[in-house]
Amino acid sequence: MTNKFTGVLLVFSIVTFSCSQPETIDELDVKVNDLLAQMTLEEKIGQMNLYNGFWDITGPAPQEGDAAKKYADLEQGYVGAMLNIHGTENVRKIQEIAVNQSRLGIPLLFGYDIIHGYKTLSPIPLAEAASWDMEAIEMSSRVAATEASAAGINWTFAPMVDISRDARWGRVMEGGGEDPYLGAKIASARVRGFQGDDLSAANTIAACAKHFAGYGFAEAGRDYNTVDIGTITLYNEVLPPFRSAVNQGVRTIMNSFNILNGIPATGDTFLQRDILKDKWSFNGFVVSDWGSTGEMITHGYARDLAHAAALAANAGSDMDMESYAYVNHLKAQVDSGMVDIAVIDDAVKRILRVKFELGLFDDPFRYCDPEREKELLYHEEHQQAVRDMARKSMVLLKNEGNLLPLSRGRQKVAVIGALADDNNSPLGSWRISSDDSTAVTLLEGMEPYGAEITYAKGADLITGPATFLNNVPINQTDKSEFRQAVRLARRSDVVVMVLGEHGFQSGEGRSRTRLDLPGVQQELLEAVFEANQNIVLVLMNGRPLALPWAAEHVPAILETWHLGTQSGHAIAQVLFGEYNPSGKLPMSFPRSIGQVPISYNRYNTGRPDALDIVFWSTYTDEAIDPLFPFGHGLSYTNFEYSNLSVQLVDKHRVEIKVTVSNEGRVAGEEVTQLYIRDVVASVARPIKELKGFRKFHLEPGQSETIVFTLTENELGFFDAKGNFKVEPGKFQVMVGTSSAEGLSGEFTIGPVGDQP
Ligand code: BGC
Secondary structure, eight states: OOOTHHHHHHHHHHHOOOOSOOOOHHHHHHHHHHHHHHOOHHHHHHHTEEEEOOSOTTSOOOOSHHHHHHHHHHHHTOOSEEESOOSHHHHHHHHHIIIIISSSOOOOEEEEOOSSOSSSOOOOHHHHHTTTOHHHHHHHHHHHHHHHHHTTOOEEOOOBOOOOOOTTSGGGGGSOOSOHHHHHHHHHHHHHHHHOSOTTSTTOOBOEEEEETTGGGOGGGOTTOOBOOOHHHIIIIISHHHHHHHHTTOOEEEEOSSEETTEEGGGOHIIIIIIIIIISOOOSEEEOOTTTTTHHHHTTSOSSHHHHHHHHHHHTOOBEESSOHHHHHHHHHHHTTSSOHHHHHHHHHHHHHHHHHTTTTTOTTTTOOHHHHHHHTTOHHHHHHHHHHHHHHOEEEEEGGGOOSOOTTTSEEEEESGGGGOSSGGGOSOOTTSOTTOSOOHHHHHGGGOOEEEEEOOOOSBSSOOOSSSOOOOBOOOOTTHHHHHHHHHTOSEEEEEEEOOTTSSSTTOOOSOOSOTTTHHHHHHHHHHHOOOEEEEEEOSSOOOOHHHHHHOSEEEEOOOOOTTHHHHHHHHHTTSSOOOOOOSSOBOSSGGGOSOOSSOOOOSOOSOOSSSOSSSOSSSOSSOSBOTTOOBOSSOEEEEEEEEEEEETTEEEEEEEEEEOSSSOEEEEEEEEEEESSOSSOOOSOEEEEEEEEEEOTTOEEEEEEEEOHHHHOEEOTTSOEEOOOEEEEEEEEEETTEEEEEEEEEOOTTOOO
16 A cells, blocks of 8 residues: 655645745735725725626627626726636636736636546545545645646635535535544645645645535535524534634635524624634635625525625625625615725735735736646646545445455456446536546456456436536436346356446535435346345445445445546455555445434433333434444454553543554554543533544554544533533543444543642
């Protein structure tokens, strides 16, 4: 298991060319204030306006309509940023209008959803979260920033750091899963990856942590739906990844579509001013989500767009994405006294500061070098990096009788399922700039391994093509090709069934009410199982699925998510044992849809233990634990845990040690996880909370002592008012290989000021 990043880093650092020493905060302030002093109110409001891309920019300027207005506004200096314009040539054309034709020549930001890559795609973010490898995740965002910046982009609308426990929600594919501790680590790794150490370097871009806040708790998993969570959940579960991104210096935050306590997030002063800007001292800017300023009218919170503009600006939403609310109405709101000029000045300063930090005033075209674009898009080093990330992202859910790995060249392998031959779905959702059908298929990936492979599709997933924007996939019902698949299965030693979701069955607006295999895939699986039970189920999906039948009957299950450009190569390496899987689930896989939302860090309730009478917190028709728990993931080797020691070393510092040994025959990587429970507190705490993890490599027969130190940061929690507290008393500890399995201990911490 070599780390390819050594080579990759070299290339990335060669192309990092920083222009000058980053300026101090004071120097920047002076520049920002000087510029602000020259601006008219209209120009200031212009900086707060973010437009979507508009016309065929290689043609003449449009004469009328929406595009003409945008063009005219650009010339006037009434646009601060554009989204969805990419490619050096296109970006340069638009930047030239702003810089050469507007009065002050203030350069534009160019924002784009670089969610898991620009051209070269890494795995979807939920998959990457399964790697629990922060260096690799940082590198993945670095690759994305390198390609995006080479194509003119200087601002990504990522990372999405919404915690979610509801697999029905299509956007779980975009985030880090269900846990705030893991989510917070991922948030900062991604911000580091996108922004680097120097925002003015040509290969770094401004990041945007989104969606602030609570969006992942949409009721019933329906996108854009109402969020109704208590403040304990808000402070302890939803906010930590955002806080972590802010601590890491994220330059922008996007607010969200949902209401929280009846207030649309875009108009929420408590979230954007009290918490983000005041309590956390965030000095970047807040951008609205697409049209979310205007949607405050639809929510029933704003009377009209003018009212919405005032509400959003006053609440701290600094830039309006495509609602036309600020550009058309904010000036009147200032003139009438509804919005103080100080609100405008503060927002504009924040936006200008980011532009200065990006070095755009030194060179507005610094991201517009066509040579660099040509050299870096789909760069071979990026292919290696995303392949490595893809290998790290897979989770071996089950491997009865060590059916995996397959033996090279000695088995007759039937590969069944449309996804095995699909070069599009594995790219996953949210890949608006990448080229369709550029993934390595699993069949292609398996070719070099010399196995005797036959292939049958068995069934399609959906009828007809689906695209990111236009249509929702419709499940296939045709079973006419089952027979051929069954025939192949019967003649083979082992069957690799590749089933799951179409690449666009998850993502924005792609909520589902079922978590099964779409179409007739479950029936196909059962039909093939009748012919040959030696099945390796390779899952490709953008969310946790509920597959109780497969979990019970199929001997081996490998979760591969949507792994991006190098998908097929990476999966084949795992199937044939060239890479030992080490991923761990970042979200619980439920037994049935009825368990959702589900997460390992639930509360105990007053009635947790199922007895023979009915009045307990259980289901009458299903267990309450998940099918595959958070943190679960097997390896081709066995890791044994022993010698747990728990020691109070300081007032509020606990050292926890455990020995992990590789008892199997191959080398592998393990992710050791540490969970605690605060047994009695002034606010009831969850039965388990992840508070540490380590990923490490062990050769066969090798052992390692893993040491964790818990400090106040891990021992404390937020109360309902958002105050962080560490309370004396007993804590339980569990250290192990998943959230459901490990060695247990306990410790007691004394009141503040006491010695241990
Ligand atoms: C999404 C955002 C995205 C924006 C711009 C919205 O619909 O919610 O996450 O950044 O569109 O594409």
